[in-house]
Amino acid sequence: MLHNHSKTYLGGTATPKIAFIQHDHAHCASDIMKRAELLARTRGTRLTPVRRRVLEILLEKHQAMGAYDVLQRLATDGFGNQPPVAYRALNFLVKQGLVHRIQQLNAFTACMNPSETHTPAFLICKECNVVAEANTAPVRRALNEAADSFCFAIESSTIEAIGLCPRCQGSVI
Amino acid sequence: MLHNHSKTYLGGTATPKIAFIQHDHAHCASDIMKRAELLARTRGTRLTPVRRRVLEILLEKHQAMGAYDVLQRLATDGFGNQPPVAYRALNFLVKQGLVHRIQQLNAFTACMNPSETHTPAFLICKECNVVAEANTAPVRRALNEAADSFCFAIESSTIEAIGLCPRCQGSVI
DNA sequence: ATTGACACGTTATAATATAACACTCATAAG
DNA sequence: CTTATGAGTGTTATATTATAACGTGTCAAT
Numbered sequence A, B: 001m002l003h004n005h006s007k008t009y010l011g012g013t014a015t016p017k018i019a020f021i022q023h024d025h026a027h028c029a030s031d032i033m034k035r036a037e038l039l040a041r042t043r044g045t046r047l048t049p050v051r052r053r054v055l056e057i058l059l060e061k062h063q064a065m066g067a068y069d070v071l072q073r074l075a076t077d078g079f080g081n082q083p084p085v086a087y088r089a090l091n092f093l094v095k096q097g098l099v100h101r102i103q104q105l106n107a108f109t110a111c112m113n114p115s116e117t118h119t120p121a122f123l124i125c126k127e128c129n130v131v132a133e134a135n136t137a138p139v140r141r142a143l144n145e146a147a148d149s150f151c152f153a154i155e156s157s158t159i160e161a162i163g164l165c166p167r168c169q170g171s172v173i
Numbered sequence C: 001a002t003t004g005a006c007a008c009g010t011t012a013t014a015a016t017a018t019a020a021c022a023c024t025c026a027t028a029a030g
Numbered sequence D: 001c002t003t004a005t006g007a008g009t010g011t012t013a014t015a016t017t018a019t020a021a022c023g024t025g026t027c028a029a030t
Helices: A016-020 A025-043 A049-059 A067-076 A083-095 A137-149 A166-170 B016-020 B025-043 B049-059 B067-076 B083-095 B137-149 B166-170
Strands: A099-102 A107-110 A121-125 A131-134 A153-164 B099-102 B107-110 B121-125 B131-134 B153-164
Touching: A016 A131, A025 A049, A049 A067, A049 A083, A049 A099, A049 A107, A067 A083, A067 A107, A083 A099, A083 A107, A099 A121, A099 A131, A121 B137, A131 B137, A137 A153, A137 B121, A137 B131, A137 B137, A137 B153, A153 B137, B016 B131, B025 B049, B049 B067, B049 B083, B049 B099, B049 B107, B067 B083, B067 B107, B083 B099, B083 B107, B099 B121, B099 B131, B137 B153
Parallel strands: A121 A153, B121 B153
Antiparallel strands: A099 A107, A121 A131, A153 B153, B099 B107, B121 B131
């Protein structure tokens, strides 16, 4: 990941490429926390301490994290250290659209666009594990067309690509 | 699923819609077994009894099956009944492109187009669990474009949609 | 006949995920 | 105020999915 932790904040709504480029991550993370709180207030859901902490943990990096890794972090922070503690918070955050589940990794990553209701495509770097969210409007359009020709009614879909992020393409093994 | 087991074979290479429409499944399955054997001979790989049996089991229906369900079937057929037996055969078949892994279900389904090297999109019916393979050329094109704009180099990708198949849309609960 | 690679069966264990129950606490109904 | 009610949390236990590691067998090429 490419956090310079400088003042070069990119401003406003993050570009989708945020995970792949240098940015003021402290700002980017706190920004999303604020949006999460706003969202919770708006929806009447509760962003409780565990839930908030899980989101913070996932926001530390743009990489996906397994539930048990999150759990370990929670335990050191004094929260319960049994699996349901982590899974419940993660599932809540996923339901709220604040966290995405990465199927290919059985792992979770903070959503970088919590205000939009979206189901992005995930670009997962197999070297550094960074996960970026790509807009899927055209992809989804193509998928819907395919489904239509089958008379299949899509309810939700998952699009995940494994490969190399721009940075890791330079340093291929 | 819609097996009439009649003589109405659709002929030649199966239509991608095969999973969703009535067809002579015995024929459709034996057809694919033959292709699998040919493929193994061509590639110098071995379609051993366990592997063959696993493929047969998956070919019984167009639904995805968990590794442990496959294992149970293997056990009753006199093969080993420890997980590695099933996983090894399944992984072999996946590597050969004869079986697909459905990430959303942690399950496996026989490939209906084993001759093509393809990575289809999967249309998974949440009612009857039938899995169809949709051509992804346009979808993949859109995905590649999105990835390009990130300078992300895709190596493999997974596209899975959950929803209702044509038949189950009529009888929605 | 021997070797070497692949496949198989088994034991054991890892990794991921959920069920079920007891307790707390905020809150809103009485 | 006080008492139901429901949501959230912590815990125990267990389910589900998957792999590591080792010994044995099989078969084809030497």
